Amino acid sequence: MLKNKKVLLAISGGIAAYKSAELVRRLIEQGAKVQVVMTQGAQAFITPLTLQALSGRPVRDSLLDSTAEAAMGHIELARWADLILIAPATADVIAKLVAGIADDLLTTLCLASTAPLAIAPAMNQQMWQARATRDNIHTLKARGVAIWGPACGEQACGEIGPGRMLEPVQLCDQVCQQLTLKSDFAGKVVLITAGPTRENIDPVRYLSNYSSGKMGYALAEMARRRGAKVILVSGPVRLAAPAGVTVLSVESALQMRDAVMAHVKEADIMIGAAAVADFRPEHCEGQKIKKGAATSMQLHLVKNPDIIAEASTHPQRPFTVGFAAETHNQEEYANKKLIEKELDMIAMNDVSRKDIGFNSDENSLRVLWREGEAVIEKASKLIVADQLLNEIKDHYEAKSKN
Template structure:
């Protein structure tokens, strides 16, 4: 499927996952999207505006008062221009500021000024992601209709292992395509999916089990739900997973 004719604003904040954004921009453009980039000041410590300008074909915006924008109000111009705003990476700080309705930089202000849907791609240390404040902020954003895409789970730049990794660029592009071209061919189905390890008892003391992460089951459940199915996901009560259903 194509993103031809779609206008996407990519808001980049200051996380290590910002190094993935040139690939994300390139792949969005490969699908036909028109992409413009806005950056926070902290994002420039991880990726240069020139790099993103080269792959997007547009100057990168990083100031609330842009002399080149209409009435020097780049946040209004970009907010009106966008069909979709993608915050990637969305750090814990950016998520908190957007949840609080703050407008103290260009990226957070665009989120207030745009009538377009906003997709949030969390990217942070696993402990920061699990923090009660971050989870509350994500719940606030979801309750307002913002799209929460991810995060993924695995090894992190700090050496930790767990949830908080930004989704890879190909997955983000697929989710953008699905957003603009929803497929509801499973809407008439009720689907039950099991995920995670199983246990088969040998006797009252011993059992046979496996090391399933549950990721495949969660991924199938997410894909079915995106296609309109009424999904019931069954997992063992004591099973915990870092997999995320988007």
């Protein structure tokens, strides 16, 4: 996604600097050219040699560099970068950016460059919540600086709260989105299902599965970023609704089916990423079932409707893409679903793998259609979503011409 894009990664002096090595690796994997700039404080936490080995370029730390163009490294680097990312961005660096102070290579090149600037704040939670820092962040936002993070959680000082630098995989996603914005889905309506369904047994119990909804939400986010009008039919998840996406929240498979069929006619493309329960209890008890002296209990289950199959056979069917989340015989089952459900395309993933299965932030897909297949290598779900949308776009356009 970042082939030939030039990312200047500026590292300031915070404990989160150790994460920057992983960030360099992630960016290189996506095809970026990465030039690392370090402050003196950053070098107290991680060595330039490590980052040079990962980036394949000498680390720059001097404002006046005899090896740079006209000995002015800040001008050379300012002209080179497609994006400047400061990660971690300490409270000190943030304050200097606001004040326009230029007393080292990092702050000087930021003043000298017209490239987009993004910062990934990282500091103690009290420093992040301090009035001065909040005012500085507000000022940078008003100037068009992208603020990525921070996250909440346990910090190196032992405190818990906002201030953690985003993880490298998240920052890599942000860079990809910043440098690869597209509008190739403009004018298209994309209908997406995501998450699990819950099939009630009684008022306090239900049948469900481990789906987190992350893949479906990533698809919704990327389709919106590429210009589509997105309708997301979501089962119960713990995810924030993507900005600009119409979210229809449902619980059961029957509710999801009703929501999908209410909008399928207006959709150009449908992606069924939800893990819909195959069966539901025939009856839901009105009150909590009591255990009593029983040593066993039987549930009579009935089959739920096949939502993606119903959409693919609709008289005004959209281009229909299914998902096959399998633990074994993946290709056999995926091909069977592709044919039997009359899908245009199916994305197969191995949910038995802990590194890409349910609840993981990463995924890997094998995409099948009747005439061929493609493999999307393991990456963050946002990147995988973007690559799947590339495949969908190509096949949708080809089909539209026939």
